[in-house]
Amino acid sequence: MDNVEQLLTVLQDIRQHITRIYENFKKTSKSRLTEGYVETKMSILQEYWVAFTNNHNSLIRIVTKEQRKSLEYFKNEVFVDCEENYIQGKAAMKDFLQPAHPQSSSIPAIGSPLSMKQQVKLPNIEVPTFAGNYEDWPTFQDLFISLIHKNDGISKVQKLQYLKLSVSGEAENLLKHIQVTEDNYDQAWEVLRQRYNNKRLIVTSILRKLFNQKKLQSPSVSHIKALLDTTNQCLHSLNNLNINTDQWDPLIVYIITNKLDLESQKGWEEYVSKEVSGDLPTFSILKKFLEIKFRTLELLQSSTKEKNTVHTFHTTTNFKACVLCKEHHALCHCKSFGKMNLQKRREYINQNNICYNCLIPGHPVKYCRSSSTCRICHKRHHTLLHHSPTASTQGNLLQEYQTQHCNTATGPTYKDLS
Structure with missing residues (x-):
């Protein structure tokens, strides 16, 4: 990994030199732009570009495909960006060195709107991935030819780099030992075509x-x-x-x-x-x-x-935890609530904002939608809150209800009192 870090550092340094040469050339005053000055600048730019491509090829040889996915150098397409600066810088210098001719006035000057338009960075090209399945080859081939292979704005070094990054599995192994150089692109493309462009196998x-x-x-x-x-x-x-x-x-x-x-x-x-x-x-x-x-x-x-x-x-609504004992039942079925005397039950209802009719917290009795009423007097309150003049205020309403309405020895259960 140390070698990778060293190469990335060298590449970043060379890239800055290439970018700086082009930027400085655009800012140079016309009085200094002599033929000798421009030729020297162009020679230095060329040397930097050769060094950049050599180090780039060395990096390609030692990094794996998984490493390429994580390294910012490849994710940000530094090679493409640097090559664009090199091309624009060299083109501007060559245009300056061209001999004057009658139509020279139509050539845009450095920094003109047309020249600035050429500096706009194109969006990243999304290349399809091919894993070596025969039925996928026709689609991959058509897309790659359209996006990369016939794109005159991309050098063959870049095309080969795109190609190697666009394959996986068996197809990746076929190109594994082919170095990323200008001369190797045609060979790499032909290797894939010979293996996968077989109509009988595809069908x-x-x-x-x-x-x-x-x-x-x-x-x-x-x-x-x-x-x-x-x-x-x-x-x-x-x-x-x-x-x-x-x-x-x-x-x-x-x-x-x-x-x-x-x-x-x-x-x-x-x-x-x-x-x-x-x-x-x-x-x-x-x-x-x-x-x-x-x-x-x-x-x-x-x-x-x-x-x-x-x-x-x-x-969830019907089986909320009891507000009194926190167990899994409604308040009207709570044994602790049923054991209270009438006065304490009413006080508890008032203090906790609980409906008099359905014994559910959160709304007053006038907004209660329940159709149930007291089973003793049929008014809009719960049976457990019914007040009977004949019953002791400290007595248990359950016993009173059992005496008045039940003939069985066991009496009603809590859920009968709704």
Whole structure:
């Protein structure tokens, strides 16, 4: 790791020199910009750039792909940024050294709006990753050719660096021993093409992916979507390889319906008997059925979640901890509350902002939504708070209630007194 740190330090130092040469050149007064001065500056700039690329190549050789993902040097694309400064600096100097000609007035001066526009840094290029799967090669190849391979604004050294950073697995091992130099890019690209640009192997891989999809054990939104999406992807990939799948409908329908679970197969038979009378169902009809199926399941799942949420809410509301003893029951079922005399029960209700009617804290009796009333006088208070002139104020209301309303020896339970 020490060697890596040393190389990064050297690269940072050289990069600062390259940037400073270009910045100072733009600020140099016209009186000092002689031919000899500019040529000397350009020579020094070239030497720094050679040193930078050599150290960069040394760094590439000793760091692993995992290290590249964590090092700021690679994440911030320092090589690309430094190369841009080198190109702009050398271009500006070469433009200055060009002999005067009739159209020289049209060449933008250093620091002009057009020159400043050329200094704008382009956004980072997002390169796809290829892991060595044959069915992924056509997509990777097309994207890489479009973004990198045919991009004239990128040097071959950069292209090779992008290529090595865009592969993993078997494909990465193929390029592992190819050094990042200007001359090695074409060789590296050809190595990948010779290995993976094999139509027969690509088609075989796509068909294997199409036919070997797992059978569904039960109707599932994610599994039905995956079955449909994978089938569409494989058919599109085959069509992109100039393999006509227009007449494959009976085969595709047979394969995909046999991958469905029993319930979905029954639903398909009912659906197709209504949609098709005597003719063979097409893949488009099967796609429509599968889309209806997973959308229905999504709606049912949403409905179930809402019901579960409501149920959980009511359960939580109905079984809050008792405000008196903190156990898992309502206040009206609390033995400690039931053992109090009437006066103490009423005092406790008043002191703790508890409803007289439902014995639930948080609202007064006038806002109570409970339809229950006192079982003795049928007024808007709880039976445990009923005052009877014939009962002793210190007596137990449970005994009074039992004497007046029950013929059994055991009397009512606490939950009978709501």
